[in-house]
Amino acid sequence: MKRKIILLFFVFTGLFTGLIAQDGARRNFNIPDIPGYHTLKCDFHIHTVFSDGLVWPTLRVVEAWQEGLDVIAITDHIEYKPFKSDVNTDLNRPYQLAADKAEKLGILLIQGGEITRRMPPGHSNALFLDDVNRLDTAKWEDAFAEAKRQGAFIFWNHPGWKAQQPDTILWFDEHSGLLNQGMLHGIEIVNYKEYYPAAFAWALEKDLTLLGNSDIHGTIAQEYNLAQGEKRPMTIVFARERTVKGVKDALFEKRTVVYFDGDLYGREEWLKRLFAACTGQENNARASVNNRRSVFVTNYSGIDFHLVPGKEAQGYGLIYPLDLPAYSTIELSIKLNGDAAAVQGSIPLGFVVENAFIAPGKPLNTTIRF
Amino acid sequence: MKRKIILLFFVFTGLFTGLIAQDGARRNFNIPDIPGYHTLKCDFHIHTVFSDGLVWPTLRVVEAWQEGLDVIAITDHIEYKPFKSDVNTDLNRPYQLAADKAEKLGILLIQGGEITRRMPPGHSNALFLDDVNRLDTAKWEDAFAEAKRQGAFIFWNHPGWKAQQPDTILWFDEHSGLLNQGMLHGIEIVNYKEYYPAAFAWALEKDLTLLGNSDIHGTIAQEYNLAQGEKRPMTIVFARERTVKGVKDALFEKRTVVYFDGDLYGREEWLKRLFAACTGQENNARASVNNRRSVFVTNYSGIDFHLVPGKEAQGYGLIYPLDLPAYSTIELSIKLNGDAAAVQGSIPLGFVVENAFIAPGKPLNTTIRF
Amino acid sequence: MKRKIILLFFVFTGLFTGLIAQDGARRNFNIPDIPGYHTLKCDFHIHTVFSDGLVWPTLRVVEAWQEGLDVIAITDHIEYKPFKSDVNTDLNRPYQLAADKAEKLGILLIQGGEITRRMPPGHSNALFLDDVNRLDTAKWEDAFAEAKRQGAFIFWNHPGWKAQQPDTILWFDEHSGLLNQGMLHGIEIVNYKEYYPAAFAWALEKDLTLLGNSDIHGTIAQEYNLAQGEKRPMTIVFARERTVKGVKDALFEKRTVVYFDGDLYGREEWLKRLFAACTGQENNARASVNNRRSVFVTNYSGIDFHLVPGKEAQGYGLIYPLDLPAYSTIELSIKLNGDAAAVQGSIPLGFVVENAFIAPGKPLNTTIRF
Amino acid sequence: MKRKIILLFFVFTGLFTGLIAQDGARRNFNIPDIPGYHTLKCDFHIHTVFSDGLVWPTLRVVEAWQEGLDVIAITDHIEYKPFKSDVNTDLNRPYQLAADKAEKLGILLIQGGEITRRMPPGHSNALFLDDVNRLDTAKWEDAFAEAKRQGAFIFWNHPGWKAQQPDTILWFDEHSGLLNQGMLHGIEIVNYKEYYPAAFAWALEKDLTLLGNSDIHGTIAQEYNLAQGEKRPMTIVFARERTVKGVKDALFEKRTVVYFDGDLYGREEWLKRLFAACTGQENNARASVNNRRSVFVTNYSGIDFHLVPGKEAQGYGLIYPLDLPAYSTIELSIKLNGDAAAVQGSIPLGFVVENAFIAPGKPLNTTIRF
Known part of the structure; x- marks a missing residue:
């Protein structure tokens, strides 16, 4: 029987007492430690009605909880507040309003803001602000x-x-200036629905932290088909550690990978460990009988992977790309002919992880042992 | 190739010029005239941050556009404004803020409010307010x-x-009082995720307009799996007529049917015409050869229907319930034996429309001619 | 980037060599030990082209693998073979043809057949046949x-x-006769798309094993929206043990629960342990501060559960039914007033598991401790 | 209330009488005339158990009906029949067995076969065989x-x-030979999960009919997420005309477009008319007020389209790609500045239809008038 889902309702404390709000379900999205x-x-990178977003700060926490996130930063535009005739202009309010809900749902909440300027230097987020x-x-x-004075982690947006x-997609002198003064630590290689290969290349070249964020203004459930x-x-x-400080240290030390539209982008050392x-x-x-060897490959994560057999694997009959969906197992067999059938020990075959990139256009390699 | 959907972005008029907002796609949801x-x-029945809802008024229009609605009323709580320290308390603002977007997307927008009181009489919506x-x-x-003075259409919520x-679910003397004074015209038989059979019975008995509304506080896409x-x-x-006046007249004249969780509820005269x-x-x-007669039944609407063969149809071999999904066609055959094979003209067989109710627990009947 | 899924392709051994078949992905469907x-x-209860099913035996194994099953029995009609002019009538062939694929994918395959007779006694499956x-x-x-001679486990179908x-749904003398002679061990309380409460009651009363099966003739993916x-x-x-013998012992000892359309049906002792x-x-x-106590409830399984707060829980403000979807966590809070706030130790509150039944119409009860 | 879908059940004519099979619902998939x-x-291009497919011929008709197709050809391998020890080897049987179901559901059924040889010339389908x-x-x-003698339409597969x-992907002398003798009329530019740009180029260059087919061996619902x-x-x-002859004429006259994974491939003249x-x-x-012009663009079809604004449209502020989903409407606005605001008449702006190709890598262009 289909049931009605109770996602959000609200305590009418003035008029009624005793009702407790529910916040829907947090669907497990496993990306293993x-x-x-x-x-x-x-x-x-998240907006609310306190700048030009369309939702209340607490909803941002609930959205994150439901989608399986661990950490969010609310980063309203500092200089752009189109709703200011109806909404408080104090930009510390979004954080204050959302803090309790974050505590309750176990979401780490970071106070931030978006420095919203013409290009150059364009828009930048400052996190961990007071x-x-x-x-x-x-x-x-x-x-x-000022952001630097407050110890912020700063990155260039979109x-x-x-x-x-x-x-164009240009790196301006102003960005070099910020970088040299320790006022630019990271860069969005993904923003909203866009991926910027040039920014990925800059990040690797200039040693910047890789970031990918939603820049959400509307609602997550409207823009992403979560179901x-x-x-x-x-x-x-x-x-x-699972704390705001743990996140801050990781960002300054560039321990990140970006997940976007089913693809991963990151430095090889981290991507390899994650995969x-x-x-x-x-x-x-x-099933490894006669001249056949068979392997089960399991994907424990919520990320779909796509594997392309390398030349050698193709020689053993694996000619098609392979889907390894989230939370799934596939069976792979190779056929040994003549001498190969006599091979002792396992046979390592190379595959390309087609949706994980260690540099623009350069996918991760992996090995499956048959 | 999968593409990124651009649902909502925003004109940064102060900082940039020329950018035009898009509002996503309106997916056709056909309920025929x-x-x-x-x-x-x-x-x-819709809330915004101007009372205890979690979104900005314009988003309510965009949500309605995307889901295929024609008309919405924003009905914030008049006496309950938990965000008043951060948001304007003028309850005409939600309508004013959303009017342009509604005009642009062709959504009819109705100004209203929710009279939010203890039981009795509980909560009531007043529509078409000045x-x-x-x-x-x-x-x-x-x-x-005051609502009556403004010519409002008033209905009892949830x-x-x-x-x-x-x-309990009780009808109080206060409701009789309102009804007698022309201050109660309709009743929600459906609110949010709940259906109230008792209210459906009252509506038929006391001649009230039937209403079913979302009472949405969070976001539509989060609560309903639109995809x-x-x-x-x-x-x-x-x-x-397709105007606010047309809607007002229809409400006062009780020309409504309620759609909820795949089911329809309404007075028989309207439900019959709608089906x-x-x-x-x-x-x-x-395919109507020999002793077989075959019929195609098509559902042009976006509503899934469920048909249960009546006793006579079962006698012709139609023993299972039948799904007639939205935008779909099914083929139905009956087998004629002996005398029946000689029947001239079509054979009308009764079916129950299992998900359309003309009274609590009483489904609509229909006929298919073989 | 969306990728093409390679589900099934085939070794053309006569014409080509070296190609190895893939069998798609097995999506994890967790029902914990x-x-x-x-x-x-x-x-x-499964059919193939060897009686009136529409697919080849190996496909039944692949379907089971993909859907996350562990065990299947192919049970073609013994007396009804409409395709006999084109297909071999030897009913041991389906098992023989599918055995290798089952071995390869780790599916336990049981040889069986459907004794297909008029009522009484109607249709019955015999499993573990030679x-x-x-x-x-x-x-x-x-x-x-003969089935008994072969040591079969026998159950009454639909x-x-x-x-x-x-x-009607009648228990005939013939069924009593079979039961008394040790030729009837179980009964389908669910078949295909139907649930039979009367059969559930009989099973409890007459001490029969509970079964629920697909009776699939077409294809699983066409009938069930797996995605x-x-x-x-x-x-x-x-x-x-995870062997055919382990399954056989469990069936004879009535260690089963039936899963159907999101609901569970079973003897209380097993349902309790499973939940x-x-x-x-x-x-x-x-979040358990002041006069509030908060609990996270996690569902590790692939089954959606629905909890209805009992009277006492409603008194603490939990007035709505609660969805606890598969692989999800929900947060539940209660509000303590006056004396309750001073309660030492946890407060156990009763809930009904609305979609788990220990007898017809009788749901399982459970407790959450706040 | 969720209902159980009755997709396929079967007439037990021997044992029971009067039951009539249902074949599920045909979901409307609109591609307009x-x-x-x-x-x-x-x-x-479709297989059954009569060669190495895994389903019975009638199921192929039901699959086509449900998915919204109009025409199918069953084309089992002529020289490759791995199930021959259990299944009839007469390759006219699949057509004979499926013909009644096709008649009943209004599917046009074409008799064919796959000439299955080593490369060159590889595999080819011959349609309209006797x-x-x-x-x-x-x-x-x-x-x-022989195929030519029977008047067949012949095309090179995958x-x-x-x-x-x-x-490699090579065009062999043998193919030129077939072409010159009037024994090669078309070519698959899409087969199963693969698209061959080289074949698309050959088809345009050598004046061959474009084809894209499933080459289905398993089941459609298992391989494609129809829901x-x-x-x-x-x-x-x-x-x-909507007849087998109409289809044959169209194929010989190259009036085709290929639909694959959301993309269209075809000669410009046909693709333009289809779009x-x-x-x-x-x-x-x-909404076309002041210096703004607004247009509603509606997609009546079941195909998602993706539009990329051309340079000029970008100059008017349309900087993002636009999704125009199936059965949906989008609103597009441009902003007129200075002189442009005074423009009389409509302003035509170019867009690229990113998922419709008139040659390998060459998308269709279209115009929207503001």
Whole structure:
């Protein structure tokens, strides 16, 4: 029997007493921890009605809880508040209003703001702020300086946004200036529905932290078909502890991978460890008979992987790309002919993880042992 | 290739020029017109951050556009504004803020408010108001009187809500009083995720307009799995013209049917006409051979129907319930034996429309001619 | 990027060499083991082209693998073979043809057949047969006797099927006779899309094993929307070992629960243990402040549960039914007033598990400790 | 209330009488007719248990009915019958067995077979055969000659299949020979899950009919997530009449477009007409105020379209790609500045239809008038 889902209702304390709010269900989205680190799913770029977003701060926490995130930062535009005739302009309010709900649901909440300027330097997020309002300065240079004073982690948002760079994606002198002064620590290689390969290349070249965020203004459930497994872009953070400080350290130390539209982007060292934690192989002894070897490959994670057999694997008859869906197992067999049938020990065959990138256009390699 | 959907983005007029907002796609949800009337999909009970809802008024219009609705009323609590320290308390603002978006997307927007009192008389919505703020009176009787002065259509909300009637669903003298004074015109038989059979019975008995509304506080896309065909509760209105006045006349004249969780509830005269407009039958001459007669039944609407063969149809071999999904065609055959094979003309067989109710527990009957 | 899924392709051994078949992915459908037993998902009623099913035996194994099942029995009609002019009539062939694929994918395959007779006694499945063909006898009594000789587990199929009992659901003397002779061990309380409460009652009364099976003739993926979480009916078996013998012992010892359309049906002792294995509770210390107590309830299984607060829980403000979806966590809070706030230790509150039945119409009770 | 769907059940004529089979629902998949032609959705490459497919011929008709197709050809391998020890080897049987069901459900059924040879010339389908068995010849040349004698339409299957061309996609002299002798009329540019750009180029260059087919061996519902809108590959045929002859004429006259994984491939003349029939534009007078012009664009078809604004449209502020989902409407606005605001008449702006290709890598262009 189909049931009605009670997602959100509200305590009418003035008029009624005793009713307790529910916040829907948190659907498990497994991205496993890696040895030595907590794997945290984060979104560091989120708006509310306190700038030009369309929802109340608490809803951002509930959305994150439901989607399986661990960490969010609310980062309203500091200089752009189109609803100011109806909504409080104090930009510390979104954090204050959402803090209790975050505590209750176990979501780590980070106070931040978006420094919203013309290009250059464009838009940048400052996280871990004490007082967002103090970044509302006349000159953009002063806003960055203030953010640095507050110990913020600062990153360049949507560097390829056509509204600011219609025909180009340029790194300006202003960005080099910020970088040199320790006022630029990361860069969004993914924002909303866009991926910027040029920004990915810059990040690797200039040693910046990789970020991918939703920049959500409307609602998550309206933009992403959660029921069919779609997710917002996420920055996956490898933190030594599950605290705001753990997240901050990880960001400054560049321990991140970006998840976007089913793809992963990251430095090879982290992507390799993440893929290893997500998957497992098991020899299928029963089916490894005669001249056949059979292996079960399991994906424990909520990420669909796509494997393309390398040249050698194709030689053994694996000619098609292979889907390894989330929370699933596949069986792979190779056929040994003549001499190969006599091979002792396992046969390692190379595969390309087609949806995990260690640099623009460069996918991760992996090995399956038959 | 999968594409990224651009649902909502925003004009940064202060900082950038020329960008135009998109509002996502309006997915066709066909509930056909019936002869002489426009069939309008309406939600007359909606909250925003101006009371205890969690979204901005314009988002309510975009949600309605995307889900295929024609009419919405924003009805914030008049006496209950938990966000008042951060949000304007003028209850005419939600309508004013959303009016342009509604005009642009062709959504009819109705100004209203929710008179939010203890039971009795509980909560009631007043629609077609000129000035919502004037209903913020000390005594509830004055609020209803003011609504009547403004020519409002008034209905009792969620009469079986457990927060106000934990163990009962009672009609109070106060409701009779309102009814007698022309201050109560309709009743929600469906609210949010609940259906109240008792209210359906009252409506038929006391001649009240039937309503079913979402009472949405959070977001539609979070509560209803739109991608899988789920919808919010709707009041289906049969209007002589596609205008706010057309809607008002229809409500006062009780031309409504309620759609909720795949079921329809309504007076028989309207439900019959609606079902007739949604479906069609066609003799399948090619397959009507020998002692077999075959019919194609098509559902042109976005509503799934469920048909249960009557006793006579079962005698012809139709022993299972039949699904007639939205936008689909099914083929039905009966087998004629002996004398029946010689029948001239078509054979009318009765079916029960299992998900359309003309009274509590009483489904609609229909006929298919073989 | 969306990828093409390679589900099934085939070795053209005559014409090409080296190509190896893939069988799609097995999506994890977690129904946890209970202490002392393996929890196995089984379908004991399946047809192929060797009687009136529409698919080849190997496809039945692949379907089971993909849907997450552990055990299937192919049970073609022994006396009804409409495709006999084109297909081999040897009813041991389906098992023989599917055995290799089952071995490879780790599916336990049981040889069986459906004794297909007029009512009484109607249709019955015999499992664990050595030679199906020998049950093709003139008199139905001989078929049962032969099944018993082969040591079969025998159960009555779809006792309420309208084709055989259009207006009734009767237990005939013939069934008592079979029961008394040890030729009737179980009964389908669920078949295909139907649930028979009367059969559930008989099973409890006459001490029969509970079964629920698909009776699939077409294809699983066509009938069940797997992508949206729908599943075929299953008999959940609690086996001491993951072998055909383990399954056989469990069936004879009545260690089963039936899963159908999101609901569970079973003897209380097994249902209680299963629900306990599927769910967990954790005190939410951070949110249990002042006069509030908060608990996280997690559903580790692939079954959606629905909890209805009991009277006492409603008194603490939990007035709505609660969804506890598969692989999800919900947060529940109660509000303590006056004396209650001073309560030492946890407060146990009763809930009804609305979709788990220990007898017809009688749901399972459970307790959550706040 | 959720209902059980009755998709397939079966007439037990021997044992029971009067029961009539149902075949599930045909979900509307609208691809509109174009002026002068019926637009027919076809799959010309399908297997059954009579070669190495895994389902019975009638199920192929039911699958096509449910998915909204109009025409199918059953094309079992002529020289490859792995199930021959259990299944009749007469290759005219699949057509004979499925013909009644096709008649009943209104599906046009074409008799065919797959000439299954080593490369060159590889595999080819021959449609509109009278006697499939006569193509089972020792030499492949004789099989083609026989097909021609029977008036067949012949096309090359999966020319880029890695099992036959692991590292190459070559056009052999044998293919030129067939072409010159009038024994090769078309080519699959799409087969199963693969698209072959090289074959698309050859088809345009050598004047061959474009085909895209499923080559289904398992089941459609298992391979394509129909509930989420996925579809098998289809050859869209523009026929002067809705008959087998109409289809044959259209194929010989190259009136086809290929639909695959959400993309369209075809000659520009047909693709342009198809896109025009699928979509409509309407000026939104109410929202075209001041310096803004607004247009509603509606997609009447079941195909999702993706539009990319051209340079000029970007200059008016349309910087993002636009989704125009199936059965949906979007609103598009442009902003006029200075002189532009004074423009008389409508402003035509170019867009690229990103998922419709008139040659390999070359998308269709279209115009929207603001």
